[in-house]
Amino acid sequence: MxxxxxxxxxxxxxxxxxxxxxxxxxxxxxxxxxxxxxxxxxxxxxxxxxxxxxxxxxxxxxxxxxxxxxxxxxxxxxxxxxxxxxxxxxxxxxxxxxxxxxxxxxxxxxxxxxxxxxxxxxxxxxxxxxxxxxxxxxxxxxxxxxxxxxxxxxxxxxxxxxxxxxxxxxxxxxxxxxxxxxxxxxxxxxxxxxxxxxxxxxxxxxxxxxxxxxxxxxxxxxxxxxxxxxxxxxxxxxxxxxxxxxxHLHGVDVIQADDPTGFGLPEVVRAARGSSLDVVGCHRFRHYAERLATMDYIPETLRQRGTVAPVPLLLRLHRGMLTISRASRPLAL
Known part of the structure; x- marks a missing residue:
């Protein structure tokens, strides 16, 4: 408890x-x-x-x-x-x-x-x-x-x-x-x-x-x-x-398709131990590719560069600054 x-x-x-x-x-x-x-x-x-x-x-x-x-x-x-x-x-x-x-x-x-x-x-x-x-x-x-x-x-x-x-x-x-x-x-x-x-x-x-x-x-x-x-x-x-x-809270979110082989919240929490993070999330989305393709907050330049693609992504938010990378095992937070 x-x-x-x-x-x-x-x-x-x-x-x-x-x-x-x-x-x-x-x-x-x-x-x-x-x-x-x-x-x-x-x-x-x-x-x-x-x-x-x-x-x-x-x-x-x-x-x-x-x-x-x-x-x-x-x-x-x-x-x-x-x-x-x-x-x-x-x-x-x-x-x-x-x-x-x-x-x-x-x-x-x-x-x-x-x-x-x-x-x-x-x-x-x-x-x-x-x-x-x-x-x-x-x-x-x-x-x-x-x-x-x-x-x-x-x-x-x-x-x-x-x-x-x-x-x-x-x-x-x-x-x-x-x-x-x-x-x-x-x-x-x-x-x-x-x-x-x-x-x-x-x-x-x-x-x-x-x-x-x-x-x-x-x-x-x-x-x-x-x-x-x-x-x-x-x-x-x-x-x-x-x-x-x-x-502002210091946070990391993993976003990915709804796949049982993907990342889970316990895994992300374990990876964040000892870090300065306030909050973490691990999100699985149905129709993940469709969502990414239609999200208004993603500039077309990021899509063209492949920065935002329908693969597991790690989003870090620190004092208003966003960084985006591909999420891969082992997670390094």
Missing amino acids: PTPRANTTDLPPVAVLVPAAPKDLPGLDVCLSSVLRHCRNPISGVHVVAQAVPPSITALDRRIAWLDEPRCAPGTSEISAVLSAAGRDPANASWYFQQLVKLRCFDLLPRDTPDHVLVVDADTAFLRDVTFVDAEGRSLLSYGYPLYWRPGTRQHQLPPRHSALDAAARLVPDWHPVDAYSGMHHHVVFDRAILTDLAHRARQAHPGPFWRAFLATADPEKWTGASEYVLYRHFASRRFPHRVRER
Whole structure:
């Protein structure tokens, strides 16, 4: 069982939400153990959203509870039906499902949930103690990856086109990016007041359920036609600057095709031992080549040079600087 930290009593509590697809289960214990060990805020509960969770997972800590996917309406079948009715590819319904679970966290979790929910992707692990809400109640948001990948520099710029930016602007009136960082670093802290205001503005502009508006405004031509991280981080920073602080975390992510012979989160965590990294991730994507080919944040020069190709890639993010290399065994982090 992860050892609780003693230096958390002066910080606000958080609930933790971890959406987990079947492919994430082999490394889920690593993810959960890292959050329990390294989150400096008191944790009221850890809620794992999944089709099923092995008993060994909930046995890790009494605060871990399984939230069955069918209880998180709309489910993937309903999302798939909406996408199909609109003439869009229903194959990525699960991608939108996990985004909507995050954005609807305060509707899905118990009524006594704290006013801050730490959402963590199941293929992510923290390696150092991290504060997510400070003593003044401000959420600490990661700048995350640049919206336009320019390796080897901290001078980033907005891309000429970005589907997540366009989708957010369609969903929420007067939504604008505040800088050239995405906010995507595989975790986020949602503030109840901020997320409630965001959803309210979206519902005023798009009558009906928030989730339908989110789907309707996503880019129909892209596999990743919207981003919950981009949407929330820029909205929070622009509309509620007094309730958030922003920071860079030193991280490494391995991205690859969904292949059981590929890298796993435990392997990446082992390789990172003794490093200065704050967080690591190991992500397997269905339709990996298609995603890379259509991602707006990859400049064409990187594609032409083969820097970004459908092979396992190691992305390092340090104080806003991105480096990209091919991931190969043995991993050297």
